[in-house]
Amino acid sequence: MSDETELNKMFDLAKRTAPEPSPDFMARILSDAEAMQPAVLGVQTETAAKRGIFRDMLSALGEAIGGWPAFAGLATAAVTGVWIGISPPQLLIEPFGTVLGTDTSALSEALEYGDGFDFTLFEG
Amino acid sequence: MTMALDHNINISDDALLQLYANGDQAAAHQLTVRLAPRAYKQAYRMLGVQADAEDVAQEAMMRVWKIAPEWRSGEAKVTTWLYRVVANLCLDRLRKVQSTSLDAIDEPIDPSPSAADDMQSSARHDALQVALVELPERQRQAVVLRHIEELANPEIADVMEISVAAVESLTSRGKRALTQILKGRKAALGFEGDAP
Numbered sequence: 001m002s003d004e005t006e007l008n009k010m011f012d013l014a015k016r017t018a019p020e021p022s023p024d025f026m027a028r029i030l031s032d033a034e035a036m037q038p039a040v041l042g043v044q045t046e047t048a049a050k051r052g053i054f055r056d057m058l059s060a061l062g063e064a065i066g067g068w069p070a071f072a073g074l075a076t077a078a079v080t081g082v083w084i085g086i087s088p089p090q091l092l093i094e095p096f097g098t099v100l101g102t103d104t105s106a107l108s109e110a111l112e113y114g115d116g117f118d119f120t121l122f123e124g
Numbered sequence: 125m126t127m128a129l130d131h132n133i134n135i136s137d138d139a140l141l142q143l144y145a146n147g148d149q150a151a152a153h154q155l156t157v158r159l160a161p162r163a164y165k166q167a168y169r170m171l172g173v174q175a176d177a178e179d180v181a182q183e184a185m186m187r188v189w190k191i192a193p194e195w196r197s198g199e200a201k202v203t204t205w206l207y208r209v210v211a212n213l214c215l216d217r218l219r220k221v222q223s224t225s226l227d228a229i230d231e232p233i234d235p236s237p238s239a240a241d242d243m244q245s246s247a248r249h250d251a252l253q254v255a256l257v258e259l260p261e262r263q264r265q266a267v268v269l270r271h272i273e274e275l276a277n278p279e280i281a282d283v284m285e286i287s288v289a290a291v292e293s294l295t296s297r298g299k300r301a302l303t304q305i306l307k308g309r310k311a312a313l314g315f316e317g318d319a320p
Contacts, residue, residue: 003303003307004299004303006303006306007299007302007303007306008271010251010252010306011252011271011272013252014169014252014253014271014272015272015274018165018272019164019165019168019174019177020161021160021161021164021165021178021181022178025160025164025178025181025182026156026157026160026161028182029156029160029181029182029185030152030153030156032182032185032186032189033144033152033153033155033156033185033189034149034152036186036189036190037144037147037149037152037189038144038145038146038147038192038193
């Protein structure tokens with residue numbers, strides 16, 4: 001028998017009897033595959049992208065109104081407005097009383113409020 | 125760990141990679157079953173050390189998972205790409221170790237219980253593995269891909285990034301060297317008494 005034939009016999013044997021990977025190895029590979037599955041990364045990326053868009057919008061707004069310090073002014077104005085709405089200070093009511101007296105019907109008419117409206121209601 | 129057999133033989137590796145990239149868990153399983161043993165066997169034939177072969181195959185598979193979202197279908201065969209990755213990782217490892225002495229080589233793994241019963245087959249299998257590890261790296265790579273993994277020469281040329289003629293030269297020289305290495309062991313391997 002020739003050397004070539006003998007060698008080919010050994011190759012054939014090697015093909016038939018290839019070393020099989022261990023079950024532990026296969027489990028490690030599958031575990032890597034699941035850990036690196038892009039779907040998980042995809043969700044994170046999408047969330048990050050949404051967060052990025054929101055941050056970009058805030059940043060653009062900040063720049064348009066004069067930078068981040070302007071947000072402090074806006075917040076203060078908003079809180080003040082709410083506070084005035086809930087509990088208007090006397091100084092805001094008084095001028096109307098001075099000009100119109102206690103009769104506010106003219107003002108009511110001008111503003112088309114109902115007859116029963118009276119600024120004195122604000123006085124508590 | 126027991127894994128299900130690869131039933132989806134009609135789905136290409138390309139398509140499975142795409143499914144994997146889209147979050148399909150079954151695709152991760154299928155790709156593992158299809159590709160990991162292939163990577164491991166190639167690495168084992170090249171390195172002759174089970175632990176090293178597992179490390180290389182695991183690293184190669186990590187690269188499969190990483191590249192999946194960017195994989196362009198139809199541009200290259202997934203298996204060719206994987207063979208190349210494994211081959212390069214093996215070469216890197218061999219060059220780091222440089223003088224991988226035969227003492228560092230594992231006792232060749234017994235192929236299967238039925239074959240292991242056949243002492244002659246086992247001896248031939250062991251002898252081939254030991255002889256393969258004695259070949260120069262490039263010859264070993266070409267011989268393993270051609271004669272054990274049964275790749276065609278053009279695909280081996282792709283894997284090794286050389287010409288087909290160079291592949292033919294490497295496999296031919298590799299076979300001659302193997303014959304020389306195994307010559308003195310003919311009787312021990314039982315070839316003397318084999319029918320022609």
